Amino acid sequence: MDSRDLLTAAAGHAADFLQTLPDGRVGADVLDVDALREGLAVPLPDGPGDSRAVLDELVAAATPGIVRSQSPRYFGYVIGGALPAAMAADVVAVGWDQNAGGYSVSPASAVVEEVVGAWLIDLLGLPAGASFGLTTGCQQAHVTCLAAARNAVLAGAGWDAEVGGLQGAPRVRLLVSEERHVTIDRAARILGFGTAALVPVAVGEAGLIDPAALRAELAAGDGPTIVCAQAGDVNSGGFDPLDEVVAAAHAAGAWVHVDGAFGLWAAASPRHRRLLSGHAGADSWATDAHKWLNVPHDCGLAFVADPRPHHAAMGVSAAYLRASREGERDGSRWVPDFSRRARGFAVYAALRSLGREGIAELIERCCACAGRFAEVLGAEDGIEILNDVVLNQVLVRFGDDDDATDAVVAAVQEEGSCWMSPTTWRGRRAMRISVSNWATTSGDVDRSCAAILAAASALPAMGWD
Ligand SMILES: Cc1ncc(COP(=O)(O)O)c(C=O)c1O
Numbered sequence: 001m002d003s004r005d006l007l008t009a010a011a012g013h014a015a016d017f018l019q020t021l022p023d024g025r026v027g028a029d030v031l032d033v034d035a036l037r038e039g040l041a042v043p044l045p046d047g048p049g050d051s052r053a054v055l056d057e058l059v060a061a062a063t064p065g066i067v068r069s070q071s072p073r074y075f076g077y078v079i080g081g082a083l084p085a086a087m088a089a090d091v092v093a094v095g096w097d098q099n100a101g102g103y104s105v106s107p108a109s110a111v112v113e114e115v116v117g118a119w120l121i122d123l124l125g126l127p128a129g130a131s132f133g134l135t136t137g138c139q140q141a142h143v144t145c146l147a148a149a150r151n152a153v154l155a156g157a158g159w160d161a162e163v164g165g166l167q168g169a170p171r172v173r174l175l176v177s178e179e180r181h182v183t184i185d186r187a188a189r190i191l192g193f194g195t196a197a198l199v200p201v202a203v204g205e206a207g208l209i210d211p212a213a214l215r216a217e218l219a220a221g222d223g224p225t226i227v228c229a230q231a232g233d234v235n236s237g238g239f240d241p242l243d244e245v246v247a248a249a250h251a252a253g254a255w256v257h258v259d260g261a262f263g264l265w266a267a268a269s270p271r272h273r274r275l276l277s278g279h280a281g282a283d284s285w286a287t288d289a290h291k292w293l294n295v296p297h298d299c300g301l302a303f304v305a306d307p308r309p310h311h312a313a314m315g316v317s318a319a320y321l322r323a324s325r326e327g328e329r330d331g332s333r334w335v336p337d338f339s340r341r342a343r344g345f346a347v348y349a350a351l352r353s354l355g356r357e358g359i360a361e362l363i364e365r366c367c368a369c370a371g372r373f374a375e376v377l378g379a380e381d382g383i384e385i386l387n388d389v390v391l392n393q394v395l396v397r398f399g400d401d402d403d404a405t406d407a408v409v410a411a412v413q414e415e416g417s418c419w420m421s422p423t424t425w426r427g428r429r430a431m432r433i434s435v436s437n438w439a440t441t442s443g444d445v446d447r448s449c450a451a452i453l454a455a456a457s458a459l460p461a462m463g464w465d
Pocket of ligand 1: 077078136137138139140181183232233234259260261262288300
């Protein structure tokens with residue numbers, strides 16, 4: 001069988017799967033690990049096998065364990081689907097199999113990255129002249145941005161972190177929200193700051209940084225300081241007051257990093273960009289394309305206002321690498337990876353297929369759907385919406401009871417017409433709904449609300465009989 005037939009068969013398998021999205025169970029059909037192993041954990045063959053048979057058997061054995069996270073009724077975590085144009089571009093990119101590390105190994109990947117970087121800086125309202133890198137996800141975007149921050153704040157204290165590392169360096173403080181995402185902690189560990197360097201800044205009732213508390217923490221110490229703020233809390237979708245955070249941090253000489261894994265996309269919406277007021281004054285921003293832009297996994301985005309510490313932290317050169325000429329981009333000089341997947345093609349296709357207006361519409365429709373969840377569910381006795389639904393996240397509590405809330409989430413997951421995950425918000429269990437898929441409509445919300453209400457009504461704790 002030649003490659004063309006095999007790739008056509010592969011595309012057919014993928015398309016067959018996509019056709020199951022409207023009506024298929026949203027969660028995986030099979031969750032049992034032993035059942036999945038039974039089909040997949042065959043002995044490693046001694047010799048070569050037929051490629052078509054390998055493909056077909058892999059698809060048959062894996063499909064039961066595939067989550068329909070591309071379904072318009074998948075509301076778990078913050079996953080997003082895959083826009084058709086982005087998915088198609090990624091399929092071609094697999095065929096091209098480019099190493100997007102440097103211009104010489106893939107000139108087209110380099111130019112496409114350069115183009116999407118410029119588009120994104122404009123779309124996300126970031127300062128012209130900011131540098132950027134395409135990473136595996138927001139986690140690695142944090143690592144990239146905070147490495148640049150480490151370089152800059154230590155240089156400000158007279159220390160060259162690229163040569164001296166952290167051994168003997170002035171101590172760096174990281175002022176972080178009490179409600180920060182866990183990937184900030186891991187970035188601090190990876191970069192050698194350690195979690196002991198994290199200084200939690202108190203948040204108010206809504207889980208947002210209290211500017212007075214931030215000012216007090218800034219005043220309580222000195223030396224190199226980095227402030228990490230959030231644009232879009234992973235639970236509530238809330239935004240720290242970025243204008244006040246940036247003003248206070250800069251007055252104290254600190255670097256401001258913004259975790260905008262999904263919330264930074266509010267900048268693309270005329271209706272929602274006010275939430276980000278002041279964000280352009282920060283020093284670095286981390287976000288994802290694989291969440292709200294709906295490109296296939298994986299793609300994160302790191303932006304740094306001043307390219308110099310960014311390049312100093314990530315740049316690399318060797319005799320066997322062709323030095324790039326003026327105006328040629330080497331993607332690997334802006335991220336921690338050397339060899340890397342050509343992520344830019346899918347991002348390019350997503351941005352071009354939607355255009356500015358399409359992206360704004362995607363963001364606004366998701367937010368409107370989140371609002372509809374809150375309105376429909378919040379209207380029922382015994383159901384409480386715990387967050388201020390400013391974006392695409394909704395936190396729902398049932399019977400003001402942790403166990404009842406977990407039971408409703410479990411029943412909804414089991415029923416299968418939609419899927420959402422549980423969380424704990426400000427000490428109380430909640431169903432966590434994230435609307436981040438390009439295909440979700442108000443009809444999907446209504447169908448999901450019906451499933452949620454049916455699950456809740458079966459619970460004696462709700463007292464609805
Ligand atoms: C606010 C926030 N920051 C960071 C991350 C990590 O993103 P990734 O999984 O792309 O590394 C997430 C993931 O949900 C998030 O919501």
